[in-house]
Amino acid sequence: MTATDSAELVSIPALLARNVREFGDKAAYREKEFGIWQSWTWSEAVEQIEALALGLLSLGANRGDHIAIAGRNRPYLYWSMLAAQSIGAVPVPIYQDAVGDEIAYVLDHCNARFIVAGDQEQVDKILDIRADLKNLEHIIYLDARGLRKYDHSILSQFHKLQDAGRAAKATLGPELVARQAGQNYDDICVMLYTSGTTGRPKGVVLSNRNVIETSKNSSQFDNLGPNEEVLAYLPMAWVGDYTFSMGQALWTGFCVNCPESPETMMTDLREIGPTYYFAPPRVFENQLTNVMIRMEDAGRLKQWMFHKSMAHAKTVGPALLSGLPVSFMDRVKYWLGDKFIYGPLKNTLGLSRVRVGYTAGEAIGPELFDFYRSLGINLKQLYGQTEATVYVTIQPDGEVRADTVGVPAPGVEVRIGDNGEIYYRSPGVFVEYYNNPESTASTKDKEGWVATGDAGFFEEDSGHLRIIDRAKDVGKMADGRLFAPKYVENKLKFFPNILEAVVFGNDREFCTAFINIDLNAVGNWAERNNIAYGGYQELSQHPEVLDMIQAHIEETNLSIADDSMLSGCQVNRFLVLHKELDADDGEMTRTRKVRRRIVEEKFSDLITGLYDGSERVATTTEVTYEDGRKGSISATLELRDAAIVAVQRMAAE
Amino acid sequence: MFDQPESFVTADGRTIGGVMMEMKNITLRFGGVVAIKDISFDIREGEIRAIIGPNGAGKSSMLNVISGFYNPQDGEVWYKGERRPSMKPFEVARQGIARTFQNIALFEGMSVLDNVMTGRLNHMNAGIMSQAFWYGKAQREETENREVVERVLDFLEIQHIRKTPVSRLPYGLKKRVELARALAADPKLLLLDEPMAGMNVEEKEDMSRFILDVNDEFGTTIALIEHDMSVVMDISDRVVVMDYGKKIGDGTPTDVRSNQAVIDAYLGVAHD
Known part of the structure; x- marks a missing residue:
């Protein structure tokens, strides 16, 4: 990229035009459909985008209109965003698994006039709430299946709209060119709704400057080039996907690959072999759990080789990756391990070609993180927010650790407030929360510093940022000891059998925990041990499962006791929940972060039980099914005590 | 021949064409056991036609007659305006009739x-x-x-x-x-033998949606046997009810639901 070149690249249409010029014949998008990877070059993609843009113009879309996009990751939907941007409208991707009233809130809040929906499921959800959406004019759908009989007065098929656009090129073409050209660096690029761990989602408005500057800086930081391959499988409404699959892809010209369906993600990952990969800790956790489950079914020789090699990898793998000195014999052993174990394993995981991998969104367990690093996968952490267009801090190659999130990203300034809260300022800082000046003012001050809501500190020797917890979640226990629930939960969640944990203890005498078992891992264990069960609920209350979880908690307590500051966070009592925490029930966000307050309210009877010493509690919980219907489940839960390291307690007293 | 050639449009906007297959006075015997006794009904193009009835009513036998697996001793099968001679199942398949089985018959x-x-x-x-x-x-x-x-x-x-x-x-x-x-x-007529047997509610809902979508998307005529009454009533256009090898009802789901003979058959009334 030359300097003059980048000076002109101030809008999305400008980037698209540049990519056609420079990488016209190179694959830009791929999607597996009908068992084959279909691909589009940058030139072909731009033709598709322009046809849709013309189609939108023919429907009367104006500059500044909000155009919502709902569906799974598909090239057509990325093109919809790009088409919206081509005509100066603002794309608003929404979470495809959001239920009716969540979508209603977002669509109503942004006054969306047009919606591009992936399939019948999305169209149905929108039609259900149509009465509440006064501004909605037209729904454009992609997959026609099941929609034939629908009233088409406000519905259009994606490809038909494109055809209409192509047909109208003579009349609308000049308007499109004018719209593409008339965009500057400070125009709105996209609006992304935050998942909202608390309260209603907020529409984060990002400008071209935010997106393009951030993409430029971060691409340079990791030397991303036009030959990278990424797999786009994370929700399109999430800022990470927007930055990786749109911002950086447009900036560098790399290829975005869309899986065939969510279920085929792992197979597709293997087939593509991405060079640049992003996943939240949960995905890495699932992958590791699957590997471990399958290893337990392997023969004894294979198990022995696996464990022997992994033990060696753990000792020298991270050091090799960071370029630290490693003895010759260890290198030879690692080389052998790579031939027999690590290489094939990485291949199975689809991570053979990963040059740069990131995890973010949640803290990652150190053991989990080291597992991937020791295989030789350059997995790094970054810390970011929608409001920052992702990047706040990032780990440079060779300075990667599990317990920190790295140094400020290029162009980002970070400072720590008096209360320990982290603040940042960068070219990526959002413009505003849409139609919400109060929240904008309370988050971003006049000088452009943004409050993250997270508490943390810079390590003195390394200069790396360490996050403790959400600023509002870090609390004190009744006797004044520090209470950091996430720290404990992350330790618990590293056990493959534990999917989710919620720890309580603020203003209390001791800490307690709710546990969700991982149905995959525990189910497999049950199968091998001939334990019959009828479903999640039954398995979760099996005495042997409770024993197993108890052992995990006691092991965690042992390791927490080592940390003098946090030793009060040992879990004294626990229970295994009778249902999985779920976004449909409001217990988690769509990005699967636990909504602590809601869990606390919803299961207050169980928490009371944990603190009053009861051994059993009978409870009934309302659940929401995927189609929005409600039901309830009842269960009697066993509450157990876990052993804690008593020395620490005495020391505290 | 086509008795009712006129096509009509259903309440939900699908076009139901003329008669595609007609069963005329079918009787099927296995030795002394009479599985089907003098049954006549038709299947129209583009419709979802259900055959219901208690266990042992002869539903699967009926489907096997349609698919050519059994040849009835009496009666005629008319397909697309022509009388069908007795055929081997593969010949029937070539005519555009495909089926699924009550007990799954896949290559495991x-x-x-x-x-x-x-x-x-x-x-x-x-x-x-x-x-x-x-x-x-x-x-x-x-x-x-x-x-x-x-x-x-x-x-x-x-x-x-x-x-x-x-x-x-x-x-x-x-x-x-x-x-x-x-x-x-790529069948013209799809025969489904208890497509939802042994499924849980969610699987049944999925399967119902697929059946409706197949009918809608490809215009495939579907004849199905099903035990789950609510499913049958929801997705089918017309229903034939059988009991002890006899036809005791035929009509729209609403007609059939209010038919006394059908109610008796399902609630269990002493048979003569």
């Missing part, structure tokens, strides 16, 4: 893809040498047919198990694979 050791590919058998006619060495026509045919199959896999949302051996699949998915195989044959 083969992958889903291969199983569904077998549904295309009637659409391949490359010679044995071409097949053996996989060149020319055989290769071309496989590519063409694979595309059809892939569209079916996509339609029924089973791409993720494309390469999985059928024996490793849960029951609900096997049923869907069977439907996929039948659908791959």
Whole structure:
């Protein structure tokens, strides 16, 4: 990229035009459909985008209109965003698994006039709430299946709209060119709704400057080039996907690959072999759990080789990756391990070609993180927010650790407030929360510093940022000891059998925990041990499962006791929940972060039980099914005590 | 011949055409046992036609008559305006009739893809040498047919198990694979023998949606046997009710529901 070149690249249409010029014949998008990877070059993609843009113009879309996009990751939907941007409208991707009233809130809040929906499921959800959406004019759908009989007065098929656009090129073409050209660096690029761990989602408005500057800086930081391959499988409404699959892809010209369906993600990952990969800790956790489950079914020789090699990898793998000195014999052993174990394993995981991998969104367990690093996968952490267009801090190659999130990203300034809260300022800082000046003012001050809501500190020797917890979640226990629930939960969640944990203890005498078992891992264990069960609920209350979880908690307590500051966070009592925490029930966000307050309210009877010493509690919980219907489940839960390291307690007293 | 050639449009906007298949006074005996006694009914083009009845009513036998597996001792089967002579099942299949089975009949050791590919058998006619060495026509045919199959896999949302051996699949998915195989044959008339037996509520809902979508998307005429009354009432246009080999009711779900003979058959009234 030359300097003059980048000076002109101030809008999305400008980037698209540049990519056609420079990488016209190179694959830009791929999607597996009908068992084959279909691909589009940058030139072909731009033709598709322009046809849709013309189609939108023919429907009367104006500059500044909000155009919502709902569906799974598909090239057509990325093109919809790009088409919206081509005509100066603002794309608003929404979470495809959001239920009716969540979508209603977002669509109503942004006054969306047009919606591009992936399939019948999305169209149905929108039609259900149509009465509440006064501004909605037209729904454009992609997959026609099941929609034939629908009233088409406000519905259009994606490809038909494109055809209409192509047909109208003579009349609308000049308007499109004018719209593409008339965009500057400070125009709105996209609006992304935050998942909202608390309260209603907020529409984060990002400008071209935010997106393009951030993409430029971060691409340079990791030397991303036009030959990278990424797999786009994370929700399109999430800022990470927007930055990786749109911002950086447009900036560098790399290829975005869309899986065939969510279920085929792992197979597709293997087939593509991405060079640049992003996943939240949960995905890495699932992958590791699957590997471990399958290893337990392997023969004894294979198990022995696996464990022997992994033990060696753990000792020298991270050091090799960071370029630290490693003895010759260890290198030879690692080389052998790579031939027999690590290489094939990485291949199975689809991570053979990963040059740069990131995890973010949640803290990652150190053991989990080291597992991937020791295989030789350059997995790094970054810390970011929608409001920052992702990047706040990032780990440079060779300075990667599990317990920190790295140094400020290029162009980002970070400072720590008096209360320990982290603040940042960068070219990526959002413009505003849409139609919400109060929240904008309370988050971003006049000088452009943004409050993250997270508490943390810079390590003195390394200069790396360490996050403790959400600023509002870090609390004190009744006797004044520090209470950091996430720290404990992350330790618990590293056990493959534990999917989710919620720890309580603020203003209390001791800490307690709710546990969700991982149905995959525990189910497999049950199968091998001939334990019959009828479903999640039954398995979760099996005495042997409770024993197993108890052992995990006691092991965690042992390791927490080592940390003098946090030793009060040992879990004294626990229970295994009778249902999985779920976004449909409001217990988690769509990005699967636990909504602590809601869990606390919803299961207050169980928490009371944990603190009053009861051994059993009978409870009934309302659940929401995927189609929005409600039901309830009842269960009697066993509450157990876990052993804690008593020395620490005495020391505290 | 077509008795009621006029087509009409249903309340939900589908076009139901003239009579596609007509059963006239069918009687089927196994030795001394009379499985079907003098039954007549028709299946119109584009409709979803259900055959219901208590256990042992003769529903599956009826389906087997339609599919050509049984040849009735008395009565006539008319298909597309012509009287059908007694046929072998594969001849019936070539006429555009495909079916699924009450007890899943898949090739357990083969992958889903291969199983569904077998549904295309009637659409391949490359010679044995071409097949053996996989060149020319055989290769071309496989590519063409694979595309059809892939569209079916996509339609029924089973791409993720494309390469999985059928024996490793849960029951609900096997049923869907069977439907996929039948659908791959590109049938005019699809016969489903208890497509939802043994399924949980969610699987039943999925299957109902697939059946409706198949009918809607490809205009396939569907005749199905089903025990779950609520499903039958929801998705079918017309229902034939059988009991002890006799037809005791025929009409729209609403008609049938209020038919006293049907209520008796289901609630259990002493038979003479």
